Amino acid sequence: MDIKPTSPTSPPPQDQPPLAVDKAGSTGTAARPGDRIFLAFSRGSGIALLVVMAAIAIFLTVRATRALTKNEGSFLTTFEWAANGAHPNFGIAVLLYGTVVSAVIAMVIAVPVAIGIALFISHYAPRPLASTIGYLIDLLAAVPSIVYGLWGALFLVPHLEGLYKWFDDYLGWTGIFEYNDGTPRSLFTIGILLAIMILPTVTSVSREVFLQVPKMHEEAALALGATRWEVIRMSVLPFGRSGIISASMLGLGRALGETMAVATVLSTSFDIQPSLLDSGGGTIAQNIASGFKEATDVEGSVGRDALIASGLVLFVLTLIVNGAARMIIARRKEYSGANA
Template identity: 75%
Template sequence: MSDITTDPGSPPLPDSPAPQTRKAKSTGRVGDKVFVGLSRGAGIALLLIMLAIAAFLAVRASNALSANEGNFFTSFEFDLHSDPPYFGIAVLAFGTIVSSLIAMVIAVPIAVAIALFITHYAPRRLSGPIGYVIDLLAAIPSIVYGLWGALFLVPHLEGLYKWLDDYFGWTKIFEYHDGAARSLFTVGILLAIMILPIITSVSREVFRQVPAMHEEAALALGATRWEVIRMSVLPFGRSGVISASMLGLGRALGETMAVATVLSTSWDIAPSLLDAGGGTFAQNIASSFGEASGEMGKDVLIATGLVLFVITLIVNGAARLVIARNKEFSGANG
């Protein structure tokens, strides 16, 4: 590198300022220290509460599992009054997973479509009221949804059931035998309506965070509105939509009163989703807790609650892994 010569009479060149580095630690102010301490304490307290819940469930469930005479994972019988206890979770696991999957298949596409309509298609004077109504639906109590499902949804689904049986009954999955529409498919539809506001609200806020420069760049290249959504909005909001879906799935897995109001419990797994009967973990705990006799009967229900707890942890852990894999999208990191 060549030397730079300067006039002897000219003032010396100022030294270039050293690059500034952002301090990662607190500034030392009392307010910052208090905030850091409260945040750290809240995180530790949350972990301790989760560990306490897990320990309680594990200890109480171990009493029932050690005395259980049936196969916990494959038995279809569930007797709270037998001594020693005889119970299994096959029917409950099937009903919980199937009804939640039905709800997700129905709710997620509709919720994403509503969120896109509010943020990118509807005029401002219309998007505001729609968003307000969506948020209001999320505040309706579960028992209200359950009563509406039992008194309105169940009687009006018989026509849909007959249509599914006429065109898809050959699959045996949608084979309908006359009777009240109190089945896992009805529960899935009801759960889809319940989780729709949650997924829509979170997805709407995520789509609003898309950088305007991404959309403007796509429009400048001649993209249509749908192409802008497909190339800019959806990739940016993928992680947020997954998070919203997991919030909805968490409610669907643990929903109690609405399912107990609509579903007629039956300890059998039917090949058709339209057959009455079935059960879920949360619904069984709520409906059977009052008749559970003694500590052993309650321990049996706690054992099923432990399974639901583990399923929820697995689902949320899988969601975190999926979100972590999607972080390489440049717009989501900027």
């Protein structure tokens, strides 16, 4: 078959004009019906989320204002919760302290352990063992809160007495770990229970982040003679830093808002103890769950409105924590290796 050669003096073929791109991002002179439907659905979903968040914030603010205008005490500093009487006097000082302290204890215990488990699954364990451990971790995340609470009340609390006595013997001089031989139903017990509950969430997210580390980063470090730990320290952890922060904030959000497990183990006591091992304390979510039935919602009573006001504080606290996490991630994005 003869092929006609192209003349060297013939003009080069003209480039075809690029396809027009509309605002929806689709090619062609007009967006396809499927693209328009998907764009409308995506936009509507985002707007619906904002509407729901705004509705929750407005509801909490309106109901909280009713209670705060009738409160005869200081909402932030009063060590009492008597919102159902004719002269309401209530405050969240003890509840806010218990919420923050128990969540911090949970984070201190859970995050290092979760990162260690995630690194073992992603970089050390053989594939069959890693798959088994990953499945068990995901299964723990599906356990209902009330089951954790029953386990904590019936098994964890009786077996913590020895640990509390050890803390008292060696760290009791600090005052923070002083134990007075009471029932181990304290904020420290709640912190341990919450750490176990948030461990699967932090581990699962961290594991997925570590598995996304570019292989060329690890191979380059190994080629330079780095050990496996040095590869993790120089390549894996810097790349996954923002993911670790995100996973930790997810766990912190659950720890701050956990209700049934805390209510099953801890009885609310409106007194701040200097020792983390002393019985008493409480959290905002626990107080709402335990006091909502007793609080009346008739005209002139602010019992439930007071509980809703404490819920507004928890709502704002959660927003602050997540906002701070976003700021940290944004500032450290250039060091994470995600753009490499």
